[in-house]
Amino acid sequence: MAESLLEADSLSDFAAREITLLDVAKKVHVTGDGPGVIVMTEMPGISPHVARFARWVRDAGFTVYMPSLFGRDGAVPSAEEAAGVFRHACVSAEFRAFGAGGSSPVTKWLRALARLAHEECGGPGVGAIGMCFTGNFALTMMLEPSMLAPVVSQPSLPLDDPGGLEISPEELEAVAERLKREELTVLAYRFEGDSFCRAERFAAYEKALGDRFVPRVLPDAAANPGPKPPFFEQFVTTPHSVVTVHLIDEAGQPTLAARDEILAFFKERLLG
Template sequence: MLENYTPGEFTHAGETKPVYTRGHGPAVIVIHELPGITPNVVRFADWVVDAGFRVYMPLLVGEADRPVSAGYVLKSLARICISREFHVLASHRSSPVTEWLRALARHAHEEAGGKGVGAIGMCFSGNFALSMMMEPALMAPVLSQPSLPFPFGAERKAALHVSPGELQCLKERCAKGDKVLGLRFKGDVTSPAERFETLRRELGDAFEGIEIDDRFANPQSPEPRPHSVLTEDLIDRDGEPTKEAAKRVIAFFVERLRAP
């Protein structure tokens, strides 16, 4: 499914990662979930391209275009747990990889032009878009089932995986008119409700949270329980809550990144 994407690389501070690009228009960074850039992640990226955006899809872990399997998920999970780029248990500190992602946002804005850049993180990368708001070009952050820090204990369930300075920057930007969009399934224990409660408390009306009942998840999903709102658990049919959530994400990018 990646045959229409241009493979490349982006380097910042000596760290080089693969990045797949496609499309024209304002830039949107699509950050994959575990286990990697799966076919359904590419399907969502295709929808963003079709809406008139240039997608930048970095590969942070796993492989490109490999389907989901239990073994593949466990292998990628082990990789992020031992990597210095990901602080999976940090409540009030972001993962170091977000610095590289902010640099990618700057590069994408310079290359694609427009008002600014959008970014969506999924699962382990879900909260990365919050840290990326430290980059002024990042104007449309989306959090899909944000799962870091791993929700062990009450503090981590409510935590946002950002530093106090990053949270203050986010709050100041939202006070001036910026917005944040979040998605999760109501019964998802890996992306707990307490996390969205924190976002509502800290950001007020600037946070739009979409929480979908578990019964609307794709029954054919390989996930053991509803989790991946825009990929494995999405039902690709108009009117389905997951498909409507995907449409809302794209509409959010349009609202934030397109000139009126």
């Protein structure tokens, strides 16, 4: 565990498991007890900030599954190294970084992880949160029946279309129909001035999902202005990461209220 969020985190309080699903093996960091919640990392990997959020989910009464999708787990990489992780992910066959109307192939593996988490942890189902590069994944994972509590935080893909959605029209229609049929909702978060997740994207979600989509737009002034990891200092020049880097861990802060709303959402759906 990192003493500082700007120092590497050993993740020693997580069990590092090698999980093979659909003939693909990935490392997944697991901790806690209770229904499963899948925490998907933002760029450039499982940082101390992401791990802190995962611990908050664990301490709220859940088993956290945090898959390693890119980058060095627990690291605070230099801006140059982090930019390399970003470039590699953009051309990886697992992700669809450009072009709207299609889901990243890795979401099939993540849906299988949701099934496994439900089998292992029991309860009514599982929750998931995606952030930034993985932001939309929790919505696509609603194609898995065990997924009950999706959170979409600053969804940044596709990078080349501010109003585009990283999901196929057929899958989006299936998700919208399920949300309506089962009276489920999707929580979504962004900062007002976020250059990676703009208002056009939330408008597209609202058009597709109606009142099943519950958006939260935070003022830029609510973002933590403090010291940030090198990747954010150099490349993320607007408020962006609602529950990680730009969260202010103080009572009364909008970002802390967002975190608490997410935890309450998981509790309502998964603990009843």
